[in-house]
Amino acid sequence: MRHGALTTLLHNMPNRFANQKLIKQLERRLPATGIVRISPEIDFYDAVLDHRKSMFKVILLERRYLIDRHGNKINAITTGRVRESLEDFGGLIANVNFKGAMACICRKIEAGQCDRVHILPAGKNTIKHELFTVEGAGTLIANNFQEDFCQVRTDEEVAIVYRILEMYKRSGFLKPRTKAYLKKNRNRFYVTAIDGIVVGCVEQKIIDEQTVELGAQPPSGSAVRPAGVRSGEPSGIPAAAGPESGCEDVFQHR
Template sequence: MNSNEDNVKWFRNAAPYINAHRGKTFVLMFGGEAVQHPNFANIIHDIALLRSLGVKLVLVHGARVQIEERLAAQALPQQIEGNVRVTDAETLLAVKDATGSLRIHIEALLTMGLVNSPMHGAQIRVSTGNFVIAKPIGVRDGIDFKHTGLVRRIDAEGINTQLNFGSIVLLSPIGYSSTGEVFNLALEDVAAQTAIALKADKLITLTEQAGLLDKEGALIRSCGVATVSQLLAEQEDHVKQLLLKAIIQCGKQGVERCHSVSYASDSALLQELFTRDGAGTLIAKDHQEQLSAASIDDVGGILELIAPLEEEGVLVKRSRELLEIEIDRFTVIKKEDVIIACAALYPYPEARTGEIACLVIHPDYRGGNRGLRLIQALEQEAKIQSLASIFVLTTVSAHWFIEQGYIEQAIDKLPEGKQKMYNIQRKSKAFTKAI
């Protein structure tokens, strides 16, 4: 396959994501070190591309590096108390200088950087303003933090007005009080509070690393907020702690998806948003319902859940003995220890494929994307088992599986072992999906 065919294939595969992201609100958070990186020009191009695809964008930039450079150049002392900078009058001048210069630089890149990019000719409007209302940290443990503050509230209405006009909103780590004071804020505080106030669909954090890393330094491809909390408990670096706290706060207060990707990679941002496997870490909001591998104690609950569909002939009947033998194939969703959904993965390693079977949602809990959560979990398990595809046989749910990216295939394309077990009288249709 030549490069043009590869590009067309990628574009086709990206089409569902393009459609899904259109009209959604993303908050992008990046520090001053990201702006200094040689790859930042490519990030700017990708930001412009996202805007052209109908994504509503709020950019929140930091300036720690630039503030420290100005303080060092002026030989001004830095007072850090409890990992928080004390901002006196002289430090505040350096903060204003650093954040103002950086904001202008980013605006210039968004305007001039398009000339030599694929987005040449596009009109990108950037809106800044007093959207962040702040309050002072005050005195803690006898330390007066002076002009260092916290976010009091975000002017979500004002930001949404600019987003609806088609502008990219750019926020600095600076806040204003109702009395006309200026406060130095933490990037992570501004980004998290903005995402929450806007009810953003995504918070995207751009970091030096590829994403969130486990104890061994391996990239975590996807996880829930509970996993991020565990990482926070093990993290000693203060700046990384702030990042993890922002992700946790967003996940607990309604932001459905957070992403962590590298600002040093030319393609990471677009890969994360427009490909199945992504490039960084996807953090999904934890649900009150728990998704987990089934255990032998779940056999009774699964039997009770699937019994009505077995009686209707929608599912093939399973005995308790068979289910006990196959229980390690099942994944379940529980609410208050009651099983409300289940599905199973039966691998065919010799054919590098697997079957999703017995996908059942309790009638009282349909319509909440639980079926999608189950098949995504099983798709991830299939990848771990080095399977290249998965398939399903269904008599009543064909359209739903098609919506999830499955394609109908002939029965004689199924693994040989499955063909021998195929029940002609049921007339089930087969659908497959590459993973």
Template sequence: MPRLYLAEYHQALSGKHVCIACREGILRDNFAHILADIKFLNRQSIQTTLYHNMANRFANQKHFKMLADRLPETVIKRVAPEEDFYTHVLDREQSVFKLIFLERKYLCDAHGRRINTLTTRDTLQNMAEFVANVNIAGVLEQICRRIADGAYDRVHILPARKNSIKHELFTVEGTGTLIANNFKEEFIPVETDEDIEMVTGILNLYKKKGYLKPRSKQYLSEHREQFRLTIIDGVAVGCAERLVIDSQTIELGALAISTRFRNQRVGVFTVTAFEAEAKRLGFKLILSLTNNPKLHGIYMQLGFTRGTLPEYGARQALSPGVSMFSKTII
């Protein structure tokens, strides 16, 4: 079960408007789960609207009544079945904080891998390569063009299931696909206890991989000045540790990126931001030791050299069998 970060994400979402759109069959099949998630959002002081296209027939009257009775704080909007559901929603919701479409399946790429994030430019240019869900390809184009035109900033496509909306908005990993024009990137010091919780959550994602040396919450708290968070759109998605080796050399440790943004360029941004900060502080060399193959690729892409430096043999001895990377700061 993913960990919920209620206090950390509540500030960004409280008082904002979240619109959920769900077609008839999906809503009926996941009725209780969807209602539970929307009620949860309302308890977090989030304004909600629910679009559906359930036919106005006798068999659905109980669903209409339950929606009205159980979601008194939610605006319920019914789309006539003969109308194009997605176009109707996209034409009418252009000032919400988040627009969420609930679907039956995850959005996947041509290789069957889940897509965590998409930018509008890449999606419009490479639709066939990015998305394997044929039925939603046309909708994606509509969504991306509306975002590019400034109608709204963020659209989510989620698989409808238990806790899907809750986990999308209140966990580090998310549950579906986030689509945006651009993602606002920040690299900031870890200062508060809430920041410590976020670093702990991100590092815990890597526990089973064995790529990172374990760091207890006590260690994180006592050495918080060494840690940095990568923030995307106000949400913590990555972290790094700054370890001073000597007056000229600094080590980049605990580099970790959340599942949601792992296939994006967040790793590149984090390493580049770390390098810029190290340069500003007067360091001349960055070291990093890791056996994570994805980080190997990032380091080589950014001009690091792989191999143990003789003068840092003592540091290498502390991590036997782990590849050392280094880069001279220009």
């Protein structure tokens, strides 16, 4: 906890016996934190955002973080970008039930009454992961964060990229890349950093005019068999990428 900071936990849990036991446990574990119950008749988000005239950070525990229309997590976003999406139904913010609160959050931040709002999925260690890990656990809404996109240069940045790729490799999303490969090709890797903390990376693939991207080809019933593939074995290469198309090379990226 920041030295001298005043923290308050606001909730709208029913005042049942089981919940009273939980609240007493929270009071013992968080003696310096005020615990306030919001009546269900009051709009919870309005009550939280108007609890104090000025607040440094607001953390909202929701069912999930913010997602875009494709279901991907939004790591950080400005109020301007939020407002742009609110004008377009089905836009960037796909959490329909949360859209009403977004306008209130934007007003609070833009008025200078709150620095940052974190929207996190409720769960064990969520707040700790959001504040103290590279990938975070939820979505940051703010106008005072610095976002940079730059080429990987140092060994330290190579190590960070390796850790990020290892995390996703275990999930089965990425083709493995060794540390030796990263060091040799570091000039092809770029990182996105928010407030100096690397949160993502990308590898630049150089594709010349004589190379066709497999994923960009339309489905085809026939296929071209590369050397080494026996007749009857599927090659996965559409006929449109065959020699007659003028393509000298074919790649399928992951």
